[in-house]
Amino acid sequence: MSQISIQIKNLSKRLGPNQALAGITASFEPALLYGLIGPDGAGKTTLMRILMGLLFPDSGECAYLDNHQTVAFERVRSSIAYMPQQQSLYPDLSVAEHLEFFRDLYLISGKVFQKRRAELLHLTRMEPFQDRPAGKLSGGMYKKLGLMCALLQSPDVVLLDEPTNGVDPISRREFWDLLYRLIRQKILVIMSTAYMDEAERCSRVLVLDEGKIIAAGEPLSVLKQEKAGNFEELFLQRQKAGRR
Amino acid sequence: MSAGFRFSRAWSIARKEVRHVRRDPFTLATALGLPILLVVFFGYAIDFNVKDIHMIAADRDNTRASREWLKNFTSSRFFKLEPADPGQDPQSALDTEQAKGVIIIEPGFGNDLGAGRPAEVQILLDGADNSTTGIISGYLIGIQQAAWKKISSGPRVQPLSLQTRFLFNQEQNSRWFVVSGLVVVVIGVLSILLTALTVAREWETGSMELLLSTPVRPLEIIFGKLAPYLGLVLVSVVMVYLVARIQFGLPFMGNHLLFLAGILLFLCLCLAQGLLISVITRQQQLAMQLSFISGLLPTLLLSGFIFPIESMPPFFQYLTYILAPRWFMVISRGLFLKGVGLLELAQPLFMLLLLNLIMMGLALKRFKKDLEP
Amino acid sequence: MRKQAWAVEVKELTIRFGDFTAVDNISFAVKPGEIFGFLGANGAGKTTTIRTLCGLLVPTSGSARVAGLDFKSGVQALKSKVGYMSQRFTLYNDLTISENMAFAASLRKLKPGVLQSRTRELFKFVEFDYPVKTLVKNLPGGIKQQLSLAASLLHNPEIVFLDEPTAGVSPVIRNKFWALIRKLARAGKTMFVTTHYLQEAEECNRIALMREGRIIALDTPQRLKTQAFPEPLIEINPEVGGSRQWVEKLKLDPRIGCIQPYGRRYHVLIQNQAGWKKVARTMPKSLKTRPIQPSLEDVFIRLVEGGRT
Numbered sequence: 001m002s003q004i005s006i007q008i009k010n011l012s013k014r015l016g017p018n019q020a021l022a023g024i025t026a027s028f029e030p031a032l033l034y035g036l037i038g039p040d041g042a043g044k045t046t047l048m049r050i051l052m053g054l055l056f057p058d059s060g061e062c063a064y065l066d067n068h069q070t071v072a073f074e075r076v077r078s079s080i081a082y083m084p085q086q087q088s089l090y091p092d093l094s095v096a097e098h099l100e101f102f103r104d105l106y107l108i109s110g111k112v113f114q115k116r117r118a119e120l121l122h123l124t125r126m127e128p129f130q131d132r133p134a135g136k137l138s139g140g141m142y143k144k145l146g147l148m149c150a151l152l153q154s155p156d157v158v159l160l161d162e163p164t165n166g167v168d169p170i171s172r173r174e175f176w177d178l179l180y181r182l183i184r185q186k187i188l189v190i191m192s193t194a195y196m197d198e199a200e201r202c203s204r205v206l207v208l209d210e211g212k213i214i215a216a217g218e219p220l221s222v223l224k225q226e227k228a229g230n231f232e233e234l235f236l237q238r239q240k241a242g243r244r
Numbered sequence: 245m246s247a248g249f250r251f252s253r254a255w256s257i258a259r260k261e262v263r264h265v266r267r268d269p270f271t272l273a274t275a276l277g278l279p280i281l282l283v284v285f286f287g288y289a290i291d292f293n294v295k296d297i298h299m300i301a302a303d304r305d306n307t308r309a310s311r312e313w314l315k316n317f318t319s320s321r322f323f324k325l326e327p328a329d330p331g332q333d334p335q336s337a338l339d340t341e342q343a344k345g346v347i348i349i350e351p352g353f354g355n356d357l358g359a360g361r362p363a364e365v366q367i368l369l370d371g372a373d374n375s376t377t378g379i380i381s382g383y384l385i386g387i388q389q390a391a392w393k394k395i396s397s398g399p400r401v402q403p404l405s406l407q408t409r410f411l412f413n414q415e416q417n418s419r420w421f422v423v424s425g426l427v428v429v430v431i432g433v434l435s436i437l438l439t440a441l442t443v444a445r446e447w448e449t450g451s452m453e454l455l456l457s458t459p460v461r462p463l464e465i466i467f468g469k470l471a472p473y474l475g476l477v478l479v480s481v482v483m484v485y486l487v488a489r490i491q492f493g494l495p496f497m498g499n500h501l502l503f504l505a506g507i508l509l510f511l512c513l514c515l516a517q518g519l520l521i522s523v524i525t526r527q528q529q530l531a532m533q534l535s536f537i538s539g540l541l542p543t544l545l546l547s548g549f550i551f552p553i554e555s556m557p558p559f560f561q562y563l564t565y566i567l568a569p570r571w572f573m574v575i576s577r578g579l580f581l582k583g584v585g586l587l588e589l590a591q592p593l594f595m596l597l598l599l600n601l602i603m604m605g606l607a608l609k610r611f612k613k614d615l616e617p
Numbered sequence: 618m619r620k621q622a623w624a625v626e627v628k629e630l631t632i633r634f635g636d637f638t639a640v641d642n643i644s645f646a647v648k649p650g651e652i653f654g655f656l657g658a659n660g661a662g663k664t665t666t667i668r669t670l671c672g673l674l675v676p677t678s679g680s681a682r683v684a685g686l687d688f689k690s691g692v693q694a695l696k697s698k699v700g701y702m703s704q705r706f707t708l709y710n711d712l713t714i715s716e717n718m719a720f721a722a723s724l725r726k727l728k729p730g731v732l733q734s735r736t737r738e739l740f741k742f743v744e745f746d747y748p749v750k751t752l753v754k755n756l757p758g759g760i761k762q763q764l765s766l767a768a769s770l771l772h773n774p775e776i777v778f779l780d781e782p783t784a785g786v787s788p789v790i791r792n793k794f795w796a797l798i799r800k801l802a803r804a805g806k807t808m809f810v811t812t813h814y815l816q817e818a819e820e821c822n823r824i825a826l827m828r829e830g831r832i833i834a835l836d837t838p839q840r841l842k843t844q845a846f847p848e849p850l851i852e853i854n855p856e857v858g859g860s861r862q863w864v865e866k867l868k869l870d871p872r873i874g875c876i877q878p879y880g881r882r883y884h885v886l887i888q889n890q891a892g893w894k895k896v897a898r899t900m901p902k903s904l905k906t907r908p909i910q911p912s913l914e915d916v917f918i919r920l921v922e923g924g925r926t
C-alpha cells in the first residue's frame with residue numbers, strides 16, 4: 001500500500017493577466033485532511049490543477065513521494081482522484097452510466113465496483129435517481145455525482161475542488177464522515193471549501209490570498225495566531241484591516 | 245499501471261460516444277441526413293449536362309487556320325457552334341442568353357500563327373451561370389490544347405487531351421460524374437465536422453478536465469472518440485453508394501477492396517483533421533466554422549468535384565496536390581467509372597497515406613494532457 | 618386601488634417531470650418586502666418551484682399568482698416584474714461586463730439610454746467596481762455572482778428570486794450579498810432566496826422548509842427553533858485536539874439524543890437531563906460545555922431528517 005505525500009516549493013504560476021500563485025511552499029502528508037481556504041481568486045483552483053498535473057508551474061517544484069521515495073508524477077497520476085470545481089459531467093449520461101464510464105477508465109473490477117457503487121449511492125442518497133441524466137439532476141445532486149465519480153477508485157490522494165458547494169447540510173455531514181474514513185485509510189486528502197465551518201474540521205488549513213499562503217497549520221492554532229474565533233471572523237477581520 | 249494503451253479504456257470512451265450520438269438528434273440527423281440531401285441536391289436539382297452548349301463564333305480572320313481551329317468545336321458533341329450575325333455585336337448574344345459563350349477571332353490570327361507569333365482568340369463565357377462555366381472552361385482548355393497541336397506545324401496529333409477526360413464517362417452522363425464524387429464530399433465534410441464538434445464539446449463543457457485527470461491516455465481518448473464516427477461515416481458512405489448504384493444506375497467498374505482502402509485512408513485523414521481543429525480551438529462554434537472552411541471548400545471547389553483541376557489557375561492546381569480530396573476524387577471516380585486498378589491508383593493512395601501520417605502526427609502532437617492554454 | 622396582499626401566492630402547486638413528482642401539492646404565500654427563505658435538501662424541488670414562479674416551467678396542476686399576475690394572462694407581463702438569478706451561472710464568459718449587461722437589458726427590452734444610467738446606479742448599489750471592459754471569464758467566482766445579481770435587477774423588478782446566490786462565495790462577499798438583500802428588501806422588494814448556508818437563513822423574515830417536493834415547515838426562524846427543539850441543546854467546545862474519541866463514545870451513549878459536528882464544536886441534544894449530568898461529569902476538562910439556542914442548521918437536520926441520526 002503506497003502512502004503518497006506531496007511537497008511543493010516556491011510554486012508560481014501566471015495565468016493571463018493574473019498572478020494566480022506567487023511562491024507557495026507547503027508539504028502534504030498522508031492520513032491528513034488539508035483544507036484550502038481563501039477569498040475568490042486566491043489561487044486554490046490553480047494549486048489543485050498543478051497538483052493534478054493539469055497545469056505546469058512557471059517556477060518552483062512539485063515533488064511526489066511514495067513512502068519517502070521521490071517518484072515521477074506519471075507513476076502516481078492514476079492513484080490521484082480529482083474533482084474539478086467547474087461542471088464536468090455529461091448532461092445526457094445517467095448517474096449509472098457515469099459510474100460505469102469511470103469504472104472502465106479506472107479499470108476497476110466488477111466486484112469492487114459493485115460494492116463501491118452501492119456504498120456511494122447510499123451515502124449520497126442517490127439510489128432512486130440512478131437512471132436520471134446528469135443534466136436533469138438538481139444542483140446538489142449534480143455535485144454529489146461528481147464526487148462519486150472521483151471517489152469510485154481507491155486512490156492514495158484525493159483532490160477535491162469545492163466539493164460541497166450547493167450540497168445540503170445533511171449530505172455535507174455524511175460527506176465529512178466519508179472524508180474521515182478516507183484519512184483513516186492513510187489517504188492524503190486536499191480540498192478547498194467556501195464553508196468556514198468545514199475549514200475547522202480539517203486536520204490542517206492553508207489560508208490563501210492573492211496567490212500566497214498567509215497562514216497554515218492546525219485550524220485551532222491558526223485561529224489563535226490570527227486572534228479569531230472562527231474562520232469567518234478571520235476573513236472579516238482581515239478585510240477590516242484593509243488587507244482585503 | 246497506466247503505462248500502456250488499454251483497449252478497454254478506449255472502448256469505454258467509444259461506448260460513451262455512441263451514447264452521446266444516439267441521444268443527440270442533431271448529430272444523427274446530420275450524419276444520415278446530409279448525405280441523402282447531397283445526393284438529391286446534386287443528383288437531381290442541378291443539371292450538369294453540358295451537351296450542346298450554344299456558342300457563337302465570330303470569325304473575323306476567316307483564314308484556313310481560323311476555320312481549322314473552330315472546327316474543333318463543331319466536331320465536339322458538347323458544343324453547338326453558330327456563326328455570328330455579321331450586323332450584331334456578338335457579345336449581345338450573351339446578354340440575351342442566346343448563347344453560353346462567344347468566340348471571337350480577330351483578323352491576323354492566321355498570319356500570327358504562320359509567323360510563329362502567339363495568336364490570340366477571345367472567348368467570352370456567361371459568368372452568371374456559375375455551375376457550367378467551370379466545366380465549359382475546362383473543355384475549352386482541352387480543346388485549345390488539342391487544336392494547338394493540330395494547327396501548329398508538326399505531326400498531326402489526335403485531340404487526345406480532350407477525349408481522355410470523358411472516355412470513362414462514355415454516356416456523357418454528367419450526373420454520374422457528380423454522384424461518383426459525392427463520396428468524397430460526404431466523407432470530407434461529415435467526418436471533419438463531427439469529430440471537431442465532439443472533442444471541442446468536451447473542452448467547452450469542462451468534462452475534459454475530469455477526463456484528463458483519470459489514467460486514460462491521450463491515444464485512448466483519440467481512438468475512443470474517433471472510432472464511433474468512423475463507423476457512422478462509413479454508414480453514410482454505404483448509403484451514398486447504394487443510392488448512387490440503385491437510383492442513378494451508377495456503374496462500379498473497379499475493385500471494392502481498393503475502394504474500401506481509399507475510403508479508410510481518406511476517412512482517417514479527415515478524422516485527424518477534425519481532431520486537430522478541435523484541440524486547437526477547444527470551442528464548438530469556432531470548431532464548426534473551421535471545419536466547414538477546411539472541409540467543405542477543398543472538397544467542393546478544389547477536388548475536381550465540379551471544377552476541373554486542369555482549368556484552375558496554376559497556384560490552385562499546385563495547392564490541390566497537398567489536399568486529400570483531390571486524391572480521393574481520383575480514386576473514387578476511377579473506381580466507379582473507369583475501373584482502374586492498383587497500378588493507376590498507386591500515386592493517389594500513396595499521397596493519401598503520406599498526408600495521413602502528417603495529419604495524424606500533427607493532431608497527436610497538439611493533443612495535450614493538460615489545461616495549459 | 619387596494620394594495621395587493623401577497624407578492625407570491627401559491628396554491629396546491631404540483632410539478633411533474635414524466636412520472637416523477639418534483640413538487641408535490643405545495644401552498645404558501647409571501648408578503649411584499651419580505652425576505653423569504655426557501656430551504657430544503659438537495660432535489661427537494663426548490664429550483665423547480667422558482668423556475669415555475671418565474672414563468673419558465675409550466676405547472677402540472679395548481680395555481681400561482683406572482684406580483685398580482687397569474688400565468689393565464691401570459692408570462693410576458695410577469696417577466697418584467699420578476700428578476701431571477703439562476704443557480705447555474707448564466708452570463709457569457711466570452712463577453713465583457715458591459716456587453717453582458719447590454720445583452721441582459723436587450724432581453725428585457727430596456728432602452729440603451731436607460732441601460733447606461735441603470736447600470737451605473739446598480740453597480741453603485743451593489744458596490745461593484747470592476748472595469749466594465751473586463752471579460753467575464755477573468756472575474757473571480759464571487760464577483761461573477763455579484764454581476765449576475767446586478768443583471769437580474771436591471772429592469773427594477775418587484776420580486777427577486779435568488780437561487781443559491783452565495784454558493785461557493787467567500788465570507789466577505791457573502792456578507793456583502795446579504796447586506797444587499799436587506800437593502801433591497803428595505804426598498805420594498807420581495808426577496809425570495811434559497812441557500813444551503815443556514816447561518817445566512819437566520820436573516821430571513823420567514824422560512825419554508827422543503828423535503829421531497831413538500832413544504833414540511835413554514836415560519837419565522839425563531840418559531841421554527843422553539844417548535845423543533847422543545848428539549849435543551851448543549852454545545853461542546855473542545856479546546857484541544859483529540860476529542861474525537863470522546864465524541865464517538867458519546868454518540869453511542871443511550872442517554873444522548875443526537876450529536877452533530879459544527880466546525881470544531883458539537884451540538885448535543887439532551888433527551889434525559891439527569892442522564893446528561895452524569896455523562897458530563899465524566900468528561901475531560903478540555904471539553905467545555907454550555908447550553909445554547911438551536912441554530913437553523915439544527916432545525917434543518919431535525920426536521921428534514923425526521924429526527925433520525
Ligand SMILES: Nc1ncnc2c1ncn2[C@@H]1O[C@H](COP(=O)(O)OP(=O)(O)OP(=O)(O)O)[C@@H](O)[C@H]1O
Nearest residue numbers: 136137138139140634639659660661662663664665
Ligand atoms: N427537467 C427535469 N427532468 C426530470 N427531472 C427533473 C428535471 N429538473 C429537475 N428534476 C428533478 O426534480 C427534483 C427537484 O429538483 P430541483 O432542482 O428543484 O431541486 P433543488 O431543491 O433546487 O435542489 P438543490 O438544492 O440540489 O439545488 C430533482 O430530483 C431533479 O432531479
Ligand SMILES: [Mg+2]
Nearest residue numbers: 139663664704
Ligand atoms: Mg436548486
